[in-house]
Amino acid sequence: xTKLSVRRPSRxxxxxxxxxxxxxxxxxxAALVWQSAYAGFxxxxxxxxxxxxxxxxxxxxxxxxxGTVTLPELRPGVSYTECIIxxxxxxxxxxxxxxxxxxxATATGLTSNISFSWTAGTGGGANADxxxxxxxxxxxxSTLSSFPxxxxxxxxxxxxxxxxxxxSRTYQVTYSLSTSAPTSVKGASATVVFAWEAQQR
Amino acid sequence: xxxxxxxxxxxxxxxxxxxxxxxxxxxxLLAASVLPALIGWQxxxxxxxxxxxxxxxxxxxxxxxxxxxxxxxGAVLLVDDPDVPGQLRLHRLVEVQGDGLQLxxxxxxxxxxxLVQPAAVHGVVTMGLPLVGDPAxxxxxxxxxxxxxxALGLAALLGLxxxxxxxxDEPPAGRxxxxxxxxxxxxxxSASSAVRQGVVLSSAVLVTLALPGAAxxxxxxxxxxxxxxxxxxxxxxxxxxxxxxxxxYYRLQETSGTVAANTGSAGTGMNATYSSSGxxxxxTGPNCGLNNTAAVRLDGSAGALWTTLQVVxxxxxxxxxxxxxxxxxxxxxxxxxxxxxxxxxxxxxxxxYLTDTGKVAFGVYNAGYYAVTSASxxxxxxxxxxxxxxSAGTGMxxxxxxxxxxxxxxTTVAENTTGYWRIGYDSIGPNWPGVPSSEHFxxxxxxxxxYGTVLTSTQVAQAWQFAQ
Numbered sequence: 001x002t003k004l005s006v007r008r009p010s011r012x013x014x015x016x017x018x019x020x021x022x023x024x025x026x027x028x029x030a031a032l033v034w035q036s037a038y039a040g041f042x043x044x045x046x047x048x049x050x051x052x053x054x055x056x057x058x059x060x061x062x063x064x065x066x067g068t069v070t071l072p073e074l075r076p077g078v079s080y081t082e083c084i085i086x087x088x089x090x091x092x093x094x095x096x097x098x099x100x101x102x103x104x105a106t107a108t109g110l111t112s113n114i115s116f117s118w119t120a121g122t123g124g125g126a127n128a129d130x131x132x133x134x135x136x137x138x139x140x141x142s143t144l145s146s147f148p149x150x151x152x153x154x155x156x157x158x159x160x161x162x163x164x165x166x167x168s169r170t171y172q173v174t175y176s177l178s179t180s181a182p183t184s185v186k187g188a189s190a191t192v193v194f195a196w197e198a199q200q201r
Numbered sequence: 202x203x204x205x206x207x208x209x210x211x212x213x214x215x216x217x218x219x220x221x222x223x224x225x226x227x228x229x230l231l232a233a234s235v236l237p238a239l240i241g242w243q244x245x246x247x248x249x250x251x252x253x254x255x256x257x258x259x260x261x262x263x264x265x266x267x268x269x270x271x272x273x274x275g276a277v278l279l280v281d282d283p284d285v286p287g288q289l290r291l292h293r294l295v296e297v298q299g300d301g302l303q304l305x306x307x308x309x310x311x312x313x314x315x316l317v318q319p320a321a322v323h324g325v326v327t328m329g330l331p332l333v334g335d336p337a338x339x340x341x342x343x344x345x346x347x348x349x350x351x352a353l354g355l356a357a358l359l360g361l362x363x364x365x366x367x368x369x370d371e372p373p374a375g376r377x378x379x380x381x382x383x384x385x386x387x388x389x390x391s392a393s394s395a396v397r398q399g400v401v402l403s404s405a406v407l408v409t410l411a412l413p414g415a416a417x418x419x420x421x422x423x424x425x426x427x428x429x430x431x432x433x434x435x436x437x438x439x440x441x442x443x444x445x446x447x448x449x450y451y452r453l454q455e456t457s458g459t460v461a462a463n464t465g466s467a468g469t470g471m472n473a474t475y476s477s478s479g480x481x482x483x484x485t486g487p488n489c490g491l492n493n494t495a496a497v498r499l500d501g502s503a504g505a506l507w508t509t510l511q512v513v514x515x516x517x518x519x520x521x522x523x524x525x526x527x528x529x530x531x532x533x534x535x536x537x538x539x540x541x542x543x544x545x546x547x548x549x550x551x552x553x554y555l556t557d558t559g560k561v562a563f564g565v566y567n568a569g570y571y572a573v574t575s576a577s578x579x580x581x582x583x584x585x586x587x588x589x590x591x592s593a594g595t596g597m598x599x600x601x602x603x604x605x606x607x608x609x610x611x612t613t614v615a616e617n618t619t620g621y622w623r624i625g626y627d628s629i630g631p632n633w634p635g636v637p638s639s640e641h642f643x644x645x646x647x648x649x650x651x652y653g654t655v656l657t658s659t660q661v662a663q664a665w666q667f668a669q
Contacts, residue, residue, distance in 0.1 A: 009214045014365075021218045025225025059423040066426040073433035077491035086423065101314070101424055107432075114430060150315045151420075152284040177432060179491055186440075189431040195424040197314055199284060200249055 057090040059198040062125070071175075074114065079176035083133050085125035086196050087168045088160040094198040097154025098171065100147040101195040107188030111145035113181040114190055117174045120156045125170040133172050143178075144192060151197045159201065208366045217365035220358050227355075230333045234261040241266060243323055245279055245289055246334035248341060251306030251420070252277070252291060259335035262291055263328040269319035272297060277326040278304065283315035290317075291326065309420055437490035438648045439464055441667050442521070445660045449473075449508070449622060449651035453497045456483040461506050465650065470510050473624065476543055479504030479641075486647040487523045487584040488668045493648070501528060501643025505626035507543045513619045517592040519652040520553060521664060522624070525584045526644025531555040531637020534587060535649060538627040539620040545628045548618045552627070553589050553599075555580065555642065556635035563589040563599040563607065564633050566616040572634045573599045573607030580644075586665045590655040591615060598655075603665025605658060624649055 009017065062085045063069070072080055088096060098118060105111045118140050124133030140155045148154050160167045177185075207213060234244050243264040247256045255277065256262060264279045272278070274294050280302075282288035292304035292313060301316025339347045435441045442450045442465070450465035451473055461473035475482075479500040486496030499505065520535050536552025550566035559580025564572040579585045579601060588600040596610030626641045656664075 007211055008209045009211055014214065017214060017218045018221075021221040022225060024218075024222035025229060028222065028226035057421045059421050061423045061425065063425055064423055068427040068429060069425075070429040070431065073431050075433040075436040075490060084425070090421065099314075101422075110432065150284065152286075152315060175430070181432075183436075185432050186436065187432060187434040189429055192428050192430065193424050193426075194428070195314070195422050197420060197422045199420045200251070 057092055057094045057198045057200050059086065059088050059090070059094070059096055059196050061086045061196060063128070074175070074177040076177050076179040076181055079174050081130055081172060081174045082128040083125040083130040083170050083172045084128065085168055085170050087166050088158075088162075088198055089166045090160065090198060090200075091162050091164070092200050093162040094160045095201045096158040096160060096169075096196050096198045097151050098156050098194060098196055099151060099154040100144070100149050101193040103144055103147070103149075103190065103192045105144075105188065105190040107185045109182060110185045110188050110190050112143050113178040113185060114144040115141060115176055115178065116144065116147060117141040118156060119172040119174075120158065121170050121172060122168075123170060124172070130172055133170055135172070144190060151199060154197065160198070208364060214365040217362050220362035220364070224355075224358050224362055227333070230261075230330050233328070234263065234330045234333050237263050237265075237328075242327070243279065245291065246337040247291055247329075248338055251308045252293070253308040255293075255307050256291065256329055257331070259332060259338045261330040261334040262326045263330065264324035265327040267322070267325040269302075269322050272302070272319075272322070272325070278302070278317075279323040279326060280304065280317045281321040281323070283313070283317050283321065289323070306420070311420075311422055313420065314422060435490075435667060437493040438487070438523075438664065438667055439489070439493065441660075441664045442648070442650045445656055445664070446652055446654055447650040448653050449649075451506070451624070451649045452489075452493060453482075453486075453647045453649065454493060454495045455497075456495075467510075471508055473506045473508050473622070474543070476503055476505045476626075480506075484645055486645065487525075487586075489523075489648055490667075496523070496525070496645040496647035498645045499625045499642055501530065501532065501639060501641045503641070505543055505641065506624040506649075507541075508622045509541070511619055511621065512537070514615075514617050515551070515653065516615055517653060517655060518551065519588065519590040519654060519656040520551070520622075520650070521586065521588045521652075521656070521661075522553065522649045523584055523586050523647040523668075524555075524579075524642070524644055525582065526555070526559075526580050526642070527582045528555070528580055528639070528643040529557055529559070530639035530643065531557045531559075531635075532639045532642030532644075533623065533625065533627050533629060534561075534642055534646070535625075535651075536623050536627050537618065537620050538623050539618050540627070541621060543623070543626070546620065546623070547628070548616060548620065549623075549628045549630075550616045550618070551589075551591065552623075552629070553587050554629060554633070555637060557637050558635075560635060561585075561587050561599065561601050561606070562633070562635050563597055565591060565597055565612055567612040567614045569612070570632050570634070571597065571609060571612040573597055573609050574635055575599065575601050575606040577601070577606070584647075584668070586668075588656060588661045588664070590661075592655045595655050600658070600661045603662040622651055 119135045120138055121133055121135040124130045158169055245262050247260045250258050272294055277293045279291050282290040292306050294302055295305045295312055296303040301318050303312050304317055305312040439450055439452050447465040448467040449463055449471050451461045459475045461475055463471040481498040483495050484498045486494050522534050524534055532555055534553045536549055538546025538549035540546040553563050559578030560575045562572050562574040586602055590598045593613040599607040629640045
């Protein structure tokens, strides 16, 4: 046999080796934990990160960034309709919902007398024009005062697939002042910011 | 059946030591992720990357319960997802607001839209354990191959860890005489020992699979600009008239009866009276706003309206009337005359009438017949707005559809008469320019008003614009 031809660790070396691997395991585990703990508990919020290593969620609309837009004057019995294209460019599947981000009014009771109907669909939408818009059959309506203000209760959920190809949806909005609006709101104004939020799903 | 001698050498020994180190480290991480539960802490697998670079997908966050009153921005919290009931969210606290906690994923450009209530906070993340949650993530994503690969990798590591084997003549200390038991297999260890280790390791892995996943969610928000929705000051043509100070304003929206209500400042005493015949109420009118889209049609032979309260010699006034006709016989739209109850007046001027060709004329009498006449005809079946103004200072001005179509300062005085406002009929006589065939107007009228002032060109244009 070649038993003696192979150099073998002594029993003492084996014991030391066992100890060494136990200590090594502890060191490796501790290093991993401590490193993550260090990253996680620095008491500052990291700067905004534009690129996300494992994927993106990104949603945009064609009118954002216009500052303040004053819409045509409302009066009872008159409604206006416009269309807005919303585009999702995220790489990950997301759900997009519509809600009111902020709302104010200069007269009491105004927000409960302004109604919005939103319809999701395709086509149209360039420069707020609805020519070519095709509804997908779902319309939600609400007064400004009772319009959802959180993603959880948001309207018209839209599941995007994510990936390299941008996905677009057109939203048609019709808004009007109630025919039973009190005359006390004459000359007042409401201000609203709608938001489409995309959350990873 | 002793192990081959190469497994007793330094090479096998080194490989085994390294494998045991890796396995030991994994075991410690697993223990660290599971054992805190014994003291009431919580562990959660990070299921997405929105807390990059702090936490990556597959990390296990060990969460310590915390008194929410002591929370400070910067802490990473595990909370009930405010947007998705039943889910957990792992994000960093950025601001404590009056009505909740604002959180943000480190990798998200903006803070979460929904605030988190303190009651929804599970705790603050105390420790992050890399890697150990990966199987849970793969399981959640139904990715079988990484799971299988990991299992095979662990099995291989286990095999390598057991690679080194002491020679049979060197039994382990403390276990003399057990060196050559019949249970030995080719791997040179007791099968029960290897199985035992494998079972421990795989059950630890399985425990991590059971850890709740926290969606450290990715989010992005796209907002509209600030949309200002102004409410019009004027909702109807009557509002425009009221803002201009109309004393008499007859919307002519009645559907029955003989009273044409005055909504102007002169009050109900200035209500007008419909003739008992020749008036069709509720026909289509100009677009004058909610509940103001009707008109009355006069038949051209009997239909008319008049006021019943005497007015003494108005010298500054404006009159305004919406009309729609195709008549070729002309007729009086509105005027001032001395006969009561709709009779034929002997003194009559301050009138706006149509000629047979559909031109609009405005006449004032001052020991002579002063009139201005439009160049165009308006008997085309569309709604038109005629406005006439008069005062000593401004003379006569005639507007049609909001635009000045004639003016004269030839007279600064109107006939000294006490009388009534007449709509749709009164004497015209033979002497006025373009005198029409019919004194009765045949066509529709709406939103008739009288002012004690001279309307400005702006006010006239606003009245026209409102209904466009």
